[in-house]
Amino acid sequence: MALSVLLVTGQSGSGKSTVVRALEDHGWYCVDNMPVGLVDELVTVLARDGAVERLALVMDVRERKFVQEGPRLVARLRAGGIPLRVFYLDAKEEALIRRYSETRRRHPLDDGCGLLAAIAHERETLAPLRELADDTLDTTSMSPHDLRTFIATRLGTAEREMLRVAMVSFGFKYGLPLEADIVLDVRFLPNPYFEPSLRDRTGLEADVARYALGSPEAQDFLARAASFLGFLVPQYQREGKRYLTVAVGCTGGRHRSVAVVRELASRLAPTVAIDTRHRDIEVGVRS
Numbered sequence: 001m002a003l004s005v006l007l008v009t010g011q012s013g014s015g016k017s018t019v020v021r022a023l024e025d026h027g028w029y030c031v032d033n034m035p036v037g038l039v040d041e042l043v044t045v046l047a048r049d050g051a052v053e054r055l056a057l058v059m060d061v062r063e064r065k066f067v068q069e070g071p072r073l074v075a076r077l078r079a080g081g082i083p084l085r086v087f088y089l090d091a092k093e094e095a096l097i098r099r100y101s102e103t104r105r106r107h108p109l110d111d112g113c114g115l116l117a118a119i120a121h122e123r124e125t126l127a128p129l130r131e132l133a134d135d136t137l138d139t140t141s142m143s144p145h146d147l148r149t150f151i152a153t154r155l156g157t158a159e160r161e162m163l164r165v166a167m168v169s170f171g172f173k174y175g176l177p178l179e180a181d182i183v184l185d186v187r188f189l190p191n192p193y194f195e196p197s198l199r200d201r202t203g204l205e206a207d208v209a210r211y212a213l214g215s216p217e218a219q220d221f222l223a224r225a226a227s228f229l230g231f232l233v234p235q236y237q238r239e240g241k242r243y244l245t246v247a248v249g250c251t252g253g254r255h256r257s258v259a260v261v262r263e264l265a266s267r268l269a270p271t272v273a274i275d276t277r278h279r280d281i282e283v284g285v286r287s
Helices: 016-025 036-049 064-079 093-103 115-125 127-132 144-154 206-213 216-238 256-268
Strands: 004-010 029-032 054-058 084-090 135-138 164-171 182-185 243-250 273-278
Touching: 004 016, 004 064, 004 127, 016 029, 016 054, 016 084, 016 144, 036 054, 036 064, 064 084, 064 127, 084 127, 093 115, 115 127, 164 256, 182 216, 206 216, 206 256, 216 243, 216 256, 243 256, 256 273
Parallel strands: 004 054, 004 084, 029 054, 084 135, 164 243, 164 273, 182 243
Antiparallel strands: none
8 A cells, every 4th residue: 555645734824734634535545734854754664563544744834843844854855766646726815814813723833023014924834845835725705614625635534435325223212312413203103002903013023114114104203204315415525524323213212113114224325324223122012
């Protein structure tokens, strides 16, 4: 497994923290604010071990030696045969000022000179790194969501992880699942508990599921719920959400909710990665 390195640098407040979080979400091994003197050893170890394929280094003026040593570091890595890309982030002055005012952080070069002067000093100081960049991005008009999308498509991470959807059946009598993002109440469906031959069985069994889901109203609900979730999942994924929990509840969590979770998971499975769990299936006998 060959190691490739991405060096992320640029103006403070330009979005480097958002970039590193996006890269981590896509499987990059990320190190933020690493001392320049340790980079060569880290790259050598990771290249030798082969356990890491993509390394992202976020380096800027917080590491004082980076300004002087950065160009030489880039030259050494490229001369050593390590695939290296330099990604430089920038933003217009007014955007940087606004972002600092919103976060109330102190600029790393503001030693009393004021934010405006610190921004100008940093831009001048980092000019040699900007000249070495393979990619330069102005984030002035980009939201964090826009920047994450750019990272996914531009920096070799277009193979975005699918949103992980968990579908959980539960009984309302035992309380809502704390992790639920969406709750569907299916207590309106025919209840197998009141059928003596089905009472002590579960919605995992075909005849119990047929009893609960056989009505036109149940089929209509399943179609609407599948369409609703099929619409929502891509929207959540586009916004960068990685986990979504859909909780389906009946009274006791053994019959109706279990059958609905199985059926919805089956209908959505071709396009959505789904994990199913039946929280209360062994807790009680009434649903």
